[in-house]
Amino acid sequence: MRSFLPAYDMRVPLELDEALETMAREPGEWKPFAGGTDIMVLLEQGKLADRKFLSIARLKGLRGFTVSDDHVTLGAMMTYRQVQATTILQQEFPLLCRAACETGGIATQNRGTLGGNIANASPAADSPPALLIYDAELELVSAQGARWVPYAGFHVGYKKINMRPEEMIRNIRLPRTKKNWRQYYRKVGTRRAQAISKVCFAGAALVDNGGITGARIALGSVAPIPLRCRKTEALLQGPLSTEMIQASADQLEREIQPIDDFRSTARYRARVGQKLLEEFLLGLMTTPAGRPA
Ligand SMILES: Cc1cc2nc3c(=O)[nH]c(=O)nc-3n(C[C@H](O)[C@H](O)[C@H](O)COP(=O)(O)OP(=O)(O)OC[C@H]3O[C@@H](n4cnc5c(N)ncnc54)[C@H](O)[C@@H]3O)c2cc1C
Numbered sequence: 001m002r003s004f005l006p007a008y009d010m011r012v013p014l015e016l017d018e019a020l021e022t023m024a025r026e027p028g029e030w031k032p033f034a035g036g037t038d039i040m041v042l043l044e045q046g047k048l049a050d051r052k053f054l055s056i057a058r059l060k061g062l063r064g065f066t067v068s069d070d071h072v073t074l075g076a077m078m079t080y081r082q083v084q085a086t087t088i089l090q091q092e093f094p095l096l097c098r099a100a101c102e103t104g105g106i107a108t109q110n111r112g113t114l115g116g117n118i119a120n121a122s123p124a125a126d127s128p129p130a131l132l133i134y135d136a137e138l139e140l141v142s143a144q145g146a147r148w149v150p151y152a153g154f155h156v157g158y159k160k161i162n163m164r165p166e167e168m169i170r171n172i173r174l175p176r177t178k179k180n181w182r183q184y185y186r187k188v189g190t191r192r193a194q195a196i197s198k199v200c201f202a203g204a205a206l207v208d209n210g211g212i213t214g215a216r217i218a219l220g221s222v223a224p225i226p227l228r229c230r231k232t233e234a235l236l237q238g239p240l241s242t243e244m245i246q247a248s249a250d251q252l253e254r255e256i257q258p259i260d261d262f263r264s265t266a267r268y269r270a271r272v273g274q275k276l277l278e279e280f281l282l283g284l285m286t287t288p289a290g291r292p293a
Contacts, residue, residue, distance in 0.1 A: 002046030012055040016062075016141070019054050020166070024143035028165035032056045034077060035111035037104070038120045062115070062170055065089075070176055076115025076169040080104075083114065093174055095130035095202050098185040102126050102197075115169040118151070121159045121225075124263075126187055128155075128226030129202035132218035134178055139171040146170065155225035181206050181214070184280040188272050190263070197221045198264040201276035205284055211239045212284070217277065222256040222269050229255045232277070245281050249274040 010033065013019040023030045033039055033053040042048040056062055062077040065086060072088055080100035083089055090097050103109060103117075103126045117127050118138065128151075136151035140163055151172075154162050163169070181204040189195030200220035206213045215236035217229040232255055235248045258269035 003043045003048055007051060008043075008048070009052045010055060011053070012058060014058055016059045016170075017143075019056060019059060020141060020143040020168070022054060023166045023168070026052075030054050032115075032119070032168045034113045034116040035079065037108050037112040038116060038122075056168065071173050072176060073171050073173045074114060075171060076118075077113050078115075078172075080109035080112055080114075081106075084109070092176055092179050093130070093134055095133055095183050095185045095204070096127060096174075099126040099130045099187075099200075099202075102185075102187045102200075114172055118154070118172070119161065119163070119169060121155055121161050123155075123158065123223060123225055124196050124200070124221040125226065126197060126200055126220065129200055129218035129220050130185065131172070131174075132226060132228045133183075133202045133204050133216045134174045137173040137175075138169050139173065140164075140167040141170045142167040148173070152228060158224035178204055178216075181216075182284050184283060186276050186279070188276070196263065199258075199269050199272045199276065201273065201280070203277070203280040205236065205280075207284055210285075212236050217252070217280075219256060219273055221263075222258045222273055224257070227256060231255050236281070240281060240284060245278055248281070249277055252277050 013022065030052045031050045033055045039048065056077065063075045065072060065074045065078065067088055080103050083100040084097055100109065103112060114127060117125050131151050137148050138151055138154060139146055139148050142164060143166065149162065156162050184203040187197045187200045189197050197220055199222060202218045204216040215233045217232050218227060219229065220226050229252055232248050232252045235244065235251055252274055253270050256270060256273055258266040260266050
C-alpha cells in the first residue's frame with residue numbers, strides 16, 4: 001500500500017439526507033464511496049487525490065430496481081452481479097447484462113456498481129455504450145433536491161462529468177423502448193476476462209420488412225468519452241446492402257477519435273470498430289429481436 005491511510009477520512013452515514021448535507025457543507029470535498037473498486041486501486045497506487053469519503057453502501061433508495069409501464073429504474077448501488085441476475089434486464093436490456101458479464105472478474109462484479117462506473121467516467125468502461133443505446137437518464141440528488149438528466153451529454157470531456165460537486169447519482173432510468181430491436185454487444189480486449197477494453201461496441205436496430213428503420217451505435221475506448229455515433233446511425237436506413245455497410249464503416253472511422261496508448265493503437269481500434277459494425281449489420285438479418293448477437 002503506497003498511501004498513508006491516516007490522511008484519509010471515511011464516514012458511513014445511514015440516511016441519504018445526512019450524506020447530502022455533508023456534501024453540501026463542503027462541496028467537492030466529500031466523495032461517495034460505493035463498491036470502492038476504482039477508488040481502492042488509486043489508494044493502492046498512492047494516487048488517490050480525494051481525501052474524504054462517504055460510504056453510500058447503507059443508504060436506502062440507492063439499491064434494487066423498480067418497474068413501471070414505461071421504465072425500469074435501477075438504484076446507483078446496483079452491482080454487476082445484480083444486473084446479470086435481473087430477469088427484466090435480461091429480457092429487455094440484454095446489452096447491459098452483457099456489459100455486466102464482461103466487467104472485470106467475479107469479485108469486481110460483486111462489488112462494482114453501475115453508479116460508480118458512470119461517475120468514474122472512464123472512456124473504456126463497459127456499461128456506458130449500452131446505457132447510450134437505451135437512452136438512459138440519471139437522477140442526481142443533492143441537499144437542494146433531485147433532477148433528472150439524459151445520460152447522453154453527462155460525459156463532457158476526458159473523465160469530466162456534468163454533475164455538481166455536491167450531487168450524487170441516485171438512480172439510472174431506462175425507457176422500455178428497445179424490446180423489439182435487434183441488439184449486439186462486443187468487447188475486444190487483450191484477453192477474454194479481466195481486461196480493459198481496446199474497443200467496446202454496442203449496436204441496436206429496428207428491422208421492418210427486411211429494411212432498417214432505426215439504428216443506434218455506441219462505442220467505448222475510441223474517444224475521450226463514451227461515444228454515440230449519430231452520423232453513422234443516420235446512414236443505416238433501408239435495406240441492408242454492401243454499399244451501406246461500406247459507407248457506414250467509412251463514416252464510423254471519421255466519427256471516432258481513437259488514440260495510441262499502452263493498450264492498443266488508434267489504427268487497430270478504428271479497424272476493430274469498423275469490423276464490429278460490419279458484424280453487427282450482417283447479423284441483423286438473422287438475430288431475433290431483443291437478443292444480443
Ligand atoms: C480488477 C478490476 C477490474 C475491472 N474491470 C473493469 C472492466 O472490465 N470494465 C469496466 O468498465 N470497469 C472495470 N473496473 C472498474 C470498476 O470496477 C468499475 O468502474 C465499477 O463499476 C466502479 O464502481 P464502484 O461502485 O466500485 O465505484 P467506486 O470505486 O466506489 O467509485 C468510483 C468513482 O465514482 C464515484 N461514485 C461512486 N458512486 C457514485 C454515485 N452514486 N454518485 C456519484 N458518484 C459516485 C466515486 O466517488 C468515485 O469517484 C475494474 C476494476 C477492477 C479493480
